[in-house]
Amino acid sequence: MITIQVDEKACVSCTLCVDACETRVFAFNDATGLPEVVNAKECFGCLACSAACPANAIDHTGVPHSMNFYYDLHSLDMLSKMTGDAADAVPAIASADVKRGLDDLGARLLSLGAVLSATLRSGLPAVGTFAGRTLANQLPRYRVPKNFEEALALAIEEFAPAWQLEPKVSGDTLTITVKDCFLRRLAQKHNSETGGDLCTLFYHYLAGYLSRMGKVRLRHTATERGCDACTYTAQIHPS
Amino acid sequence: MKAKISTEWLSGCSGCHVAIVDLHEKLLNLADEVEFVRVPVLMDEKGYPEADIGIVEGAIRSVHDREAVEHMRDSVRTLVAFGTCAVYGGPSGIGWLHDSESVFAQVYDGGPTNAGHERPDAGAPRLEESVVPIDEVVEVDFLLPGCPPSPYFIAAALRLLLDGSGPKLSKRTVCSGCTRKMSRRPGTALRKGAVTAADERLCLLSQGVVCMGSVTLDRCFSPCPQKGVACTGCNGPSLNIIREPQVDYRGVLAGTMSFLTGISEADVKAYIEAEAKTFYAYSLASPAIYKKPTVELREWAGDGHRHD
Structure with missing residues (x-):
């Protein structure tokens, strides 16, 4: 009631x-x-x-109310500290809630991927790139990398633990090996193949982020998909 | 035994310290119960003596600020972020839009009022890369936003912190204390800039002026809108805006204004985005605001150049 x-x-x-x-x-x-x-x-x-x-x-x-998994815990924490009212305090989240939330997020990602591929297959790289640049813009300015190497180091930190990145630069060629991957686990769980639209989105998301943070342009040249890791290769151009 | 209070000022304007003096005769009642052991505006205390309550105003802008707030955290039992700068970054938080190098370049290398174009390399604490509210650096126990908070709320917060008695602090917005009447006036045009409105009894939103009262927490008893000045949101966002991750100033103000006046939501949003440095002035350095659907905030409020 x-x-x-x-x-x-x-x-x-x-x-x-x-x-x-x-x-x-x-x-x-x-x-x-x-x-x-x-x-x-x-x-x-x-x-x-x-x-x-x-x-x-x-x-x-x-x-x-929806599970506080969807809320920003820092913001919720501010509420009770602002009114002195314990009723506004953050309720504890159980690890089962986190798991349910992650499963829910995974299911949403899969359906989002299906919608995107049905409506704008050729536009997927653009969507990924835009999302990556948006992420780069959103980070606080005190984490601005001074060069491309620092941008790569920051990316390893930012994309963990969902993605374990191993970037390598030789000359103007960038090779990124993705070992432990959130999307691969998702694909295995739902018995779908890796290398689908979500993987396309992910690569361009990462490339969009890197090009904004490292102030370069990346031209994708090759993708190798293995059972334990995927490797993306791109040419680095000055922006 | 009297409770001990220690205060510190960081990157702010010291107005919050002056607001404590605005307690007037209540300050005398307070003096029976508390002892001030460190108040930079009144006393020459260089160290950080132990205290029960620590009051910190201002944001973290320089290395000095960071060290000072860490000393405060170590020396007091209950730490209060006092005023909008400490809670959200406040106007100093606009430094969040630029890195420290471009701030220096703008002020010292190219600044028209700085004849020698010399940078203060010695004798001044180094600027940090960005500006953050104090709860990004140390654990804070109580948040009292306001620019400055009204003496009523300062007294209420101290009452609550000293012995847990007294009412909880208001959860209402600035609108709730405003005497203007909010009613529908279809056909009203959007009025831009620092303007007021002709009718003294009618809500500013109803008259097409973007007043932030409905999205701002009440820590002031709404003096500005009642005197014809649109609220600029100096107390920081209202509780429902802090709580709901997808709710932002723009959407709420555009929805309310469009209901009251018939101005399209897109027009109001576009205006707020174009003047983001004004509408987000007090809270943009806080993750409670920049983690919302405000992904382009830095571009709306920044130098206007896009990176791609």
């Missing part, structure tokens, strides 16, 4: 909650200037009203 509390002192009478609710739980009382809960049994806990409320005045109890 979901119950809804409106903080009457905080409410600013904007009627956004009345408008946001798909199941018409609220009615606006013009005399008091407050929303009234008139249809509580119709509430299914989508929290659209809470999200729309400019005053953070609507609270729900009895709504099953």
